[in-house]
Amino acid sequence: MILLDPPVWAAHGRVWSHLVSDTSLWELRAFARAAGVPDRGFDLDHYDVPAERHAELRAAGATAVDGRTLARRLTASGLRVAGHERAPAKRDALHRRWRSLWADAPERGEASASSDPFDAAAHDLIERWAQPHRVYHGRLHLAATLDALDALLASAHAARGVGPAQARTARLALWFHDAVHDGVAGRDEERSADLARRLLAPGVEAGRLTPAEHDDVARLVLLTAAHDPAPGDTLGALVSDADLAILAAAPDRYTRYTQQVRAEYADVPEAQFREGRAAVLDQLLGLPTLFRTDAARAVWAPRAGANLRAELAALRARPA
Incomplete structure (x- = not known):
């Protein structure tokens, strides 16, 4: 009602x-x-x-x-959506989180914060994540994926061999991974990767990112299209698992997630949405392993599998 x-x-x-x-x-x-x-x-x-x-x-x-x-x-x-969930997704909280990425970057000298290209990039990104057509893929999702990555990095095993620079690269990939979201699978990731290349280029010129880190951010963004990192791709595994962490949410939170996804595609007819959503669930359930880090497999995989199977069964059982 x-x-x-x-x-x-x-x-x-x-x-x-x-x-x-x-x-x-x-x-x-x-x-x-x-x-x-x-x-x-x-x-x-x-x-x-x-x-x-x-x-x-x-x-x-x-x-x-x-x-x-x-x-x-x-x-x-x-x-x-309770206040404690909203707080990390507010614009000022996200701006603080972005600035923390550059705490060890070279000093800005006489440049003002407003003229710093990374501050301009943050403003662009946060406004993109706040676009009104988004219901699930908005600022709440961005904050949640960053929190999930932090949880994985807190695991000694998941973070083995991941230094501060590598962790920043993974965080940057999550900042950009749905920065372009028009609902076109594959194309959205390509455009998001292109955006990362463009907005982070001044950081390479200023020596605050290496060319290899710049390229790796775009690579990791593209990886979120299929969530299938190669064996041994530690950063790819971390980014993929953080993006999929919502699948392991408590059942009530998972149900709200499915509601958000449906509302985001409100203009798609019900039969067409069910077919497409079922295909996504089948693809996820068909992966050799849903999560790629040991920490995520141990803690998140059982609940995620149960959530996916329950949603798929409900989709197929509900009358048209």
Whole structure:
């Protein structure tokens, strides 16, 4: 059901309501688009809509409820994104994380932060990750993959032979791996790799990245298309496993992930989406091993396999 709370939330000189679904994000996005609510109003689990549209949205089918009821039903649906999840994905938190990559880089001299090409790259990247058409592949996903990589690097076995420069290369690959996301498999990764080459080139010229590191970032971005690193490719294994870490989420978090993916492809007809999604699940389940690091195989693989099989069974069992 689509729910709408009273317009009492003040921001940017206006008063706003929250529009949510207690059933599915796909339902929410479809309703919002049909009602002319722009994608830019979406904020992870709800749309912010101005007060002047409240009556119109109720007429379109949204059910008016008080704010407490809306929050309770959103939480019960499993679709709510809690504040502790939002915090690492905020723009300022991501900017801090980006700057930490260059803590050991050469001094900037007299250059201001605003003129530094890496700060410009960070702004470009974060705005790309915040594009309004994204539901799953947004800033929350970026922060989660970086956290997953940190967890793997905290494992002595997974991080064996990975020094600070190699760890930075892996982190950079995750920053760029979905920087271009138009929903075209393969092509998105190619364009993301091209973006990495372009935005990181000034760093090579300034001596803050080596040419080999620059090339390796693009290589690792391309690898996320198939998640099939070669044996012995330690950085490839780390990046691939971090990108797939969501598959090993707790069942309720995994269900929310599948809802986010469906909403991201809201314009794809249901039968076509099921066919494509089932093909992706079959491909993942058909890999010789889903995760490539020992740490991920030991901790994440059992739950990930169960999640994938449960989703595939649900896709095939649900009536068209």
